Amino acid sequence: MAKVKDDAERRLSMLAAAISAIGGVQVAFFPIWFGARGLGGGEIATLLAAAPAARIVSNLAGTHFGDRRGDYGRLILLHLLGVALIFIAMDFAYGFLALFAGHTALCFVQGPIGPLNDGLVLDEARRRREAGLPALRLARVRAWAAGAVLVFMLGAGPVARAMPDDALILIMAAISVFSLVTSFFLLRGFEAGRPREPARPIDDPTPLRRPGLLALIIACAALVHGSHGFITVFGSLQWAAKGFDATFISTAWSAAAFSEVAFFLSATRWFGGERHAAPLMAAGAAGAVLRWALLASDPGPAGIIAALLMQPFSGAALTLGPAYLIAELGGKAYTARVHGWLAAANGVTLSASLYFSGPLNAAFGVQGYLAMAAMAGAGLLLSLLVAAAVRNGVLKDERRTTPVARPALVNERDPAA
Template sequence: MAAPFTRQPRHGSLRKVTPAARHALLYAAQFFAFGVILPFLPAVLAGRGLDPAEVAAVLAAGSAVRLVAGPLGGRLADALSAPRAVLGLAAAAAALAASGFLLAAGFLLLLLVHVALSLAIAPIVPLSDAVTLGAIRRHSFDYGRVRAAGSVAFILAALLAGQAVALLGMDSAVVLIVLGLAGTAGAALLLPAGEPSGGPGAARGLSAFLAPLGIPPLRRLLVVSALIQGSHAFYYAFGTIHWQAAGLGAGLIGALWATGVVAEIALFLWGRGVVARLGPLGLSLLAAAMGVLRWGATALTTDPLLLFPLQILHAATFGAQHLATMQVLGRVVPPAQAGTAQALHASLGAGLSMGVMTLASGPLYAAFGGGGYWAMAVLCLAAVPATVALGRVLKG
């Protein structure tokens, strides 16, 4: 199997840039944008005059839009047999929509801008995964090492945006978001040509939209992903708040979050042998087991000496399950349905469960504080029999 990055001749042309490098650039550009959006978009909205309830309403509306827009974008890419083109157009439209934050003010206009951004941005990650898995079938590079470029870019973008906001103000965060999304559009244009999807013989209409759900392993995978990835909701929503209440400082909390992402990157970069040995079922079982351990222990302690090794388990709870997902989708989904399947999985297997569990996390934290992590551990425990069921379908 070819190495993901190979040395190129000094006088080589663009055609000699490896497919893996082009896909790594695609992930780096989009996750650069996400590395600014996730920590700073709420502050951008607040800086434009929205109160906390209005900020929450705008963000919630965007989440709801993405649940529908992602699968629609994936289906459009398959129907047109043009995933690269739809990906590039979506990224360009997202960059244009994000620039609206520089001009809009007031709840209604900011809501419209964010809805437009959410419509455009929803298919970007699923289509990126779809075209990357297709390229792997042809060029045999390592998905994990390519995807790691996105995680590295996410960290660098968050750090850069923090400095930019401190020096230049909140509008600089919007500029960085626009640049990341525009870069994603450019990177999509540089992707190597792939095999066509869809085509004259492909299903149309609602049947085509729902066709991937007729694949039994995909249906089982949706359940496993919903349980394991959804178990991160309490951590994402209340991890920082819980640690602040326990007296941990902002710098220490930031280091804890960074530890999880660095561990994820390490798995993506150097875990190829482990991933090959475990396969998708072993990876999902590892993610579920480590989720029980991680969330159960995090419910019991706020001691940094224990939290740092627990954060390393993010490589298993998120990273291992993500890699398992890509292996299953790459194995069972035909190319003609790749974009739709990836987007359906992003919406139903991760997005919907994350949204539901985030809503549930508020009452859980109010009632039990850090004890709410136990509910996340139960989700991971339930993922064990769900993964066994997935294994039976894959072998059948």
């Protein structure tokens, strides 16, 4: 029995890697490909800003449907199929309207994949807890995902350098097909090792725990996440304009992925788990402020690499910290929906910062990063409020008469593990 559960954790880690493989390549080369299709910086900013708004609707609807069905795996495969088809179709798209429609459709279909996968992971984590099995280590699963981003980003650089910019979409299409096929086999094996559960009720009367705290956590994470808008649009474009080739750009983004892998591997033992979550969020927000301030100084190659090595602050810390907290706040009735709400909030802030990154770049150039630093600073203030609110535990309830069960997600040094 235990062997099956260990295999399930390994499969979930590999699944996270397969799903995340496209991420780094998409961030690094999509703006360059749009430029090769004739779009200017303002048009690219508008296109990237409008499309994430589609994720808000798809995240909310997809995760709500996933929680009601409880069949996260099949929904993930359905969305991955849509992503692969859209990437292939975009190779035939020209002009702002066609590219806008294609990218918006891509974001709509792609949006729920991450939250649905989080729902699958949390579902397995709770099932282990109820069965008295070793707790699932979320940081280890995330490390596989970050590692996949790193590997595919490093591999994409030399390939992209040998291809015309207008053909970069073919790399993304190939990776999306790889993700679909790999996920199909991983999910089939994973589901085969799990006992079949009865269908969930359509309406669960279980109330949401501490909704005010949940809203505070989501707002904090969304502000810091949204502060990535400027670098998403103009990072690669500005570096290319300074004369850096595709290999340097790929290496720079790979440095960010490498640092996230190291962070997640460390988190599995040293600073993962619920009791470290709020300080992790505060440290991440503070690091994001420093990161954007560094990029606003228009650094050279070493400074760019240093700023991207700080990715765990603005990225991983604000992914892992909130995940540990909302895993318990959401409960079984809101397994995927809490992550859908977080993803939707991230979409709102990121969409806003993407949209305004065009005017910011036109008016201030690289100093537009200072606006991103201000967003992260607001997130830092909220993170301090979160830390105060969870000082005595995220599920502290004076009316509770029974002890709180051990957390579903832990790190290796946690006694509950």
